[in-house]
Amino acid sequence: MRIVIAEDLALLREGLIRILRANSFEVVEAVDNGPALIRSLTTHRPDVAIVDVRLPPTFTDEGLRSAIEARRQIPGLPIMVLSQYVEQIYARELMSDRAGAVGYLLKDRVTDVDQFVASVRQVATGSTVMDPDVVSALLTHRSTDPKLLELSPREHEVLTLMAQGRSNAAIAARMFVTEKTVSKHSNSIFTKLGLKPSEDDNRRILAVLAYLEG
Amino acid sequence: MTDYSGTALPGGSSPSRDGSGPGRVARNGPIPRSALAQRMSLLGWSLVLLPGAVLGAVLATLWITSISIAVLGAGIPLTLLATVLVRWFADLHRQWAADRLGEPVPARPYQPTPDAGWPVRLWTILRDPATWRDWIWLVVNSITIWLSCGLSLLFFVFGVVYLTYPLIYQLTPSQVFRTPMGEGFRLHSVAQSFGLVPLGPVFLLLWYVTAVRLANLNARVIRALLGPTEQARLRARVQQLATSRAESVDTQAGELRRIERDLHDGAQARLVSLGMSLGLAEQLLPKDPQAVQQLLAEARESTSSALTELRDLVRGIHPPVLADRGLEGALKALALVNPIPTTVVTRLPGRLPAPIESAAYFAVAEALSNAIKHAQAQQIRITVEFAPHRGGVAGELTMLVSDDGRGGASIDSGTGLRGIVRRLAALDGTLTVDSPPGGPTEVRMSLPCVS
Numbered sequence: 289m290r291i292v293i294a295e296d297l298a299l300l301r302e303g304l305i306r307i308l309r310a311n312s313f314e315v316v317e318a319v320d321n322g323p324a325l326i327r328s329l330t331t332h333r334p335d336v337a338i339v340d341v342r343l344p345p346t347f348t349d350e351g352l353r354s355a356i357e358a359r360r361q362i363p364g365l366p367i368m369v370l371s372q373y374v375e376q377i378y379a380r381e382l383m384s385d386r387a388g389a390v391g392y393l394l395k396d397r398v399t400d401v402d403q404f405v406a407s408v409r410q411v412a413t414g415s416t417v418m419d420p421d422v423v424s425a426l427l428t429h430r431s432t433d434p435k436l437l438e439l440s441p442r443e444h445e446v447l448t449l450m451a452q453g454r455s456n457a458a459i460a461a462r463m464f465v466t467e468k469t470v471s472k473h474s475n476s477i478f479t480k481l482g483l484k485p486s487e488d489d490n491r492r493i494l495a496v497l498a499y500l501e502g
Numbered sequence: 503m504t505d506y507s508g509t510a511l512p513g514g515s516s517p518s519r520d521g522s523g524p525g526r527v528a529r530n531g532p533i534p535r536s537a538l539a540q541r542m543s544l545l546g547w548s549l550v551l552l553p554g555a556v557l558g559a560v561l562a563t564l565w566i567t568s569i570s571i572a573v574l575g576a577g578i579p580l581t582l583l584a585t586v587l588v589r590w591f592a593d594l595h596r597q598w599a600a601d602r603l604g605e606p607v608p609a610r611p612y613q614p615t616p617d618a619g620w621p622v623r624l625w626t627i628l629r630d631p632a633t634w635r636d637w638i639w640l641v642v643n644s645i646t647i648w649l650s651c652g653l654s655l656l657f658f659v660f661g662v663v664y665l666t667y668p669l670i671y672q673l674t675p676s677q678v679f680r681t682p683m684g685e686g687f688r689l690h691s692v693a694q695s696f697g698l699v700p701l702g703p704v705f706l707l708l709w710y711v712t713a714v715r716l717a718n719l720n721a722r723v724i725r726a727l728l729g730p731t732e733q734a735r736l737r738a739r740v741q742q743l744a745t746s747r748a749e750s751v752d753t754q755a756g757e758l759r760r761i762e763r764d765l766h767d768g769a770q771a772r773l774v775s776l777g778m779s780l781g782l783a784e785q786l787l788p789k790d791p792q793a794v795q796q797l798l799a800e801a802r803e804s805t806s807s808a809l810t811e812l813r814d815l816v817r818g819i820h821p822p823v824l825a826d827r828g829l830e831g832a833l834k835a836l837a838l839v840n841p842i843p844t845t846v847v848t849r850l851p852g853r854l855p856a857p858i859e860s861a862a863y864f865a866v867a868e869a870l871s872n873a874i875k876h877a878q879a880q881q882i883r884i885t886v887e888f889a890p891h892r893g894g895v896a897g898e899l900t901m902l903v904s905d906d907g908r909g910g911a912s913i914d915s916g917t918g919l920r921g922i923v924r925r926l927a928a929l930d931g932t933l934t935v936d937s938p939p940g941g942p943t944e945v946r947m948s949l950p951c952v953s
Contacts, residue, residue: 373817
């Protein structure tokens with residue numbers, strides 16, 4: 289799996305490369321600023337781009353904006369954003385083209401290497417992975433939405449895990465239920481959120497989007 | 503409407519009426535009245551001010567006379583009494599001028615009189631430039647009042663007299679009101695007197711057009727002579743700056759202490775425990791790989807917790823989204839994670855100076871969390887607007903946080919709003935609350951921006 293990394297801190301950049309290579313990813317290029325990121329993405333067209341929000345030259349949200357810009361040029365390009373902090377507003381912007389395949393994680397999630405590697409693979413295969421921080425903020429704060437209020441506590445739990453990008457099997461393992469039960473719950477969630485049956489992965493993304501849009 | 507603007511000021515006294523406030527809260531001009539009613543009231547005022555000018559001249563004479571006999575002893579208490587009278591009289595005029603110009607009354611410009619013997623008091627009064635400015639004003643006033651109010655009154659009276667000249671001609675004995683323009687022009691019949699009637703509207707028009715301007719001219723003279731001198735204004739400003747600086751230094755020091763404590767007890771301790779876990783793991787590696795795995799997992803947890811603490815700390819010092827996106831983006835991000843639906847309206851010219859952005863963000867965030875905690879609101883609205891001053895990049899940043907909750911918020915009732923007042927005061931900003939019981943509540947904050 290081919291990966292482009294954009295991270296301006298050399299220490300973290302090397303760490304990421306080491307973790308990814310150890311897990312048999314191919315890091316095709318590692319850049320340290322916004323313009324170089326766009327150039328690299330359009331040349332290499334990797335399977336996933338791993339991007340830090342704050343990058344030179346502006347040291348503000350250059351990474352985020354460059355990633356969104358690159359995605360405009362390469363529709364559906366899977367992007368995994370890593371940041372020292374997570375903001376819902378950024379999560380929304382990343383998903384605003386509704387093309388899915390977005391990851392948005394706190395940088396320290398990388399330390400759980402297995403989970404991080406799984407997240408990268410999920411994004412590469414078109415899933416959406418939101419940081420538990422974003423998801424839990426959504427759950428505690430947006431419960432005024434009538435559509436979300438209809439969900440049972442169990443369904444809430446499933447949606448939370450779904451938003452974190454976990455597969456039905458992973459959710460089942462985590463909740464100590466069968467995979468069948470999980471898929472029953474998720475179908476019920478899709479119905480309650482008014483999402484028409486279509487490709488399953490796509491509906492998962494839309495469910496997360498419904499969450500983000502509160 | 504409850505207006506707490508007075509308490510919001512660093513000076514801490516009430517804004518205008520008693521004439522002792524710092525006078526920085528501008529009222530929105532004079533109370534609007536119909537143009538004619540306004541002029542009629544001015545006419546009434548001239549009937550008060552004209553005799554007042556005479557009284558002023560008498561006071562001026564009395565005062566200067568009592569000083570000149572001060573060496574005789576009896577002049578001293580007389581001067582002190584006259585001074586009290588003059589100052590009271592000047593205060594009345596200050597108030598009148600303030601109402602006229604729609605501006606707050608500036609602080610009384612006099613130096614405090616020491617609690618000492620009469621000669622010392624007299625000496626203080628004589629040394630006070632404001633005393634002499636009062637005296638000059640009394641003299642000047644007796645002229646300007648006649649010029650302004652007198653002229654205005656004269657226009658009005660002429661207008662009325664000419665308009666009703668035939669009637670006056672008819673009603674008065676045959677010797678008076680026969681030479682309206684001097685000896686060379688004598689009227690012989692009522693019919694002739696009708697010729698003067700058109701002059702009436704001319705004078706009345708003249709009165710109507712000039713009345714307000716003449717009164718304003720008078721008010722400006724009063725303000726110029728009775729307002730605080732540049733020196734007094736500077737003294738008051740220095741006083742106010744010293745107070746707000748002391749407050750902000752205190753706040754800063756407290757903030758640094760909090761950061762130091764948080765780092766010391768939080769992230770630092772966690773990194774030490776992380777190092778200990780790793781050290782132990784290193785030692786155990788050959789003997790007990792199982793335990794090592796356990797230790798490494800704990801170490802990883804430890805870094806996570808340390809990072810979370812550092813993140814919260816950074817957010818408290820300067821939220822990253824504020825650095826990335828400026829005030830507008832940061833407020834939108836704030837509204838997004840709010841449990842109560844919140845709309846954000848901003849009218850900003852791009853990025854503002856960093857200290858302003860930061861102060862504005864924390865002020866709004868605090869007002870917002872106040873509303874969430876206490877107001878039981880359904881809707882919150884944040885409006886942030888920048889109004890540039892004419893001809894420059896400086897301006898005024900206004901922030902409104904309004905909710906439809908139960909109201910009753912006040913600066914005195916809790917620490918939340920008081921904290922914002924202190925934060926804003928350091929940057930010369932103000933805060934007012936309009937929150938009647940039953941709601942709605944509006945917290946209005948403003949920050950001057952200079953660059």
